[in-house]
Amino acid sequence: DSGQFRQVEKVKERNWFFRMSAYHERLIEHIREHPKFIQPDTRRNEVLGFLRKPLGDLCISRPKSRLTWGVELPFDPGYVNYVWFDALTNYISAVGYTEDEERFARWWPADVHMIGKDILTTHAVYWPTMLMAAGIPLPRTIFAHGWWLMGEEKMSKSLGNVVRPLDLIDLVGVDPVRYYLMRDMVLGQDASFTPDAFERRYNSDLANDLGNLANRVAKFLRRHFEARVPQPKRPPDPAHDENLKAAAGAVVQRVPQLIGEMRLHETIEDIMELVRQVNTYLEQTQPWHQIKA
Numbered sequence: 118d119s120g121q122f123r124q125v126e127k128v129k130e131r132n133w134f135f136r137m138s139a140y141h142e143r144l145i146e147h148i149r150e151h152p153k154f155i156q157p158d159t160r161r162n163e164v165l166g167f168l169r170k171p172l173g174d175l176c177i178s179r180p181k182s183r184l185t186w187g188v189e190l191p192f193d194p195g196y197v198n199y200v201w202f203d204a205l206t207n208y209i210s211a212v213g214y215t216e217d218e219e220r221f222a223r224w225w226p227a228d229v230h231m232i233g234k235d236i237l238t239t240h241a242v243y244w245p246t247m248l249m250a251a252g253i254p255l256p257r258t259i260f261a262h263g264w265w266l267m268g269e270e271k272m273s274k275s276l277g278n279v280v281r282p283l284d285l286i287d288l289v290g291v292d293p294v295r296y297y298l299m300r301d302m303v304l305g306q307d308a309s310f311t312p313d314a315f316e317r318r319y320n321s322d323l324a325n326d327l328g329n330l331a332n333r334v335a336k337f338l339r340r341h342f343e344a345r346v347p348q349p350k351r352p353p354d355p356a357h358d359e360n361l362k363a364a365a366g367a368v369v370q371r372v373p374q375l376i377g378e379m380r381l382h383e384t385i386e387d388i389m390e391l392v393r394q395v396n397t398y399l400e401q402t403q404p405w406h407q408i409k410a
Contacts (some may be wrong), residue, residue: 133178133196140246141172147245153258155241156379157305159232160261164241175243177202205244208400209253229379230256237261260379263307265298280310299381326392333399341408352402361398364391 145168148154148161178196179187187197206214208227213220224396232240245255264271267278286294297318302308338344352358368391375384 130183132179133190133193134174134175135177135202135247135250137175137243137246138172140249141168142248144168144172144242144245147255154255155259156260159305160237160241163237166224166241167238172242175199175202201243202240202247205239205247208244214253223298226254227256228258229309230257230259232261234263253264257351262304263302265302266307266309268309268364285315289319296323296385300385301382302381303382322389326389326396330392330396330399333396337405341405354402357398357402361394 121403145165148165148168152161155164162276177199178190178193179199180196181189182195184197187200188203190196190198208230209221209225210216212224214225218264241259241261245259248255253280265280266272270276270278272279282294297315300308300322301314301318335344338346368387372384375381
């Protein structure tokens with residue numbers, strides 16, 4: 118920012134290295150034998166492309182003579198850890214590695230390790246080779262999500278186009294924000310946020326579809342059944358009920374599969390389509406008239 122530049126100096130120093138190169142072929146083999154290990158497929162292909170080049174060893178230390186802060190290497194007090202080598206181990210130390218075998222066995226290996234696409238190499242190359250070297254099982258899936266864009270641009274403090282999620286939560290509540298983030302991002306791809314898009318989704322799905330249904334059902338139960346769900350009776354036209362039951366059953370069967378495949382936006386859309394079908398069912402059957410009859 119000052120416009121002043123320092124002279125670039127070439128320096129040489131001694132450091133500790135992790136022999137990551139020894140696990141090059143083993144990592145490629147694991148990725149190929151486990152198609153779901155890195156998801157989505159575009160990121161899997163990206164990592165395999167990276168691994169076509171020779172994989173060098175990883176410098177894991179910085180000398181204290183030029184970096185005084187950091188986590189000290191346990192085998193050499195003159196050095197601190199390279200930040201990524203230290204940080205990655207938090208994933209296993211947090212769940213009891215070397216300290217609580219029962220808890221570690223419960224939580225590791227992770228079913229899905231969710232990361233940002235900009236740290237893919239660190240998590241899909243460095244981390245698996247570190248685990249291989251330590252004899253620790255690898256995560257079953259490493260899933261790289263995309264970025265939230267403001268319109269079509271990457272969010273940037275300098276541009277001033279940053280969304281402050283806590284401010285948005287204070288305005289509308291946490292659940293609508295969670296809903297929007299899951300509904301409007303295809304995991305693995307970038308997604309676009311605009312205030313107008315958020316408002317449209319909020320009004321269309323939550324206020325009109327879900328809100329209208331919840332209000333109708335709650336009001337009907339309060340008025341006619343003391344706010345309790347009554348025992349079902351045979352409907353005048355069973356076809357409406359059977360169609361709705363079939364639709365609900367299909368959603369119940371499909372949702373676990375979609376969640377397992379990290380297709381959360383489709384999961385929510387299936388559920389909201391069922392909500393819309395229930396609204397249509399109520400409009401067609403008009404139970405408030407039937408009960409009067």
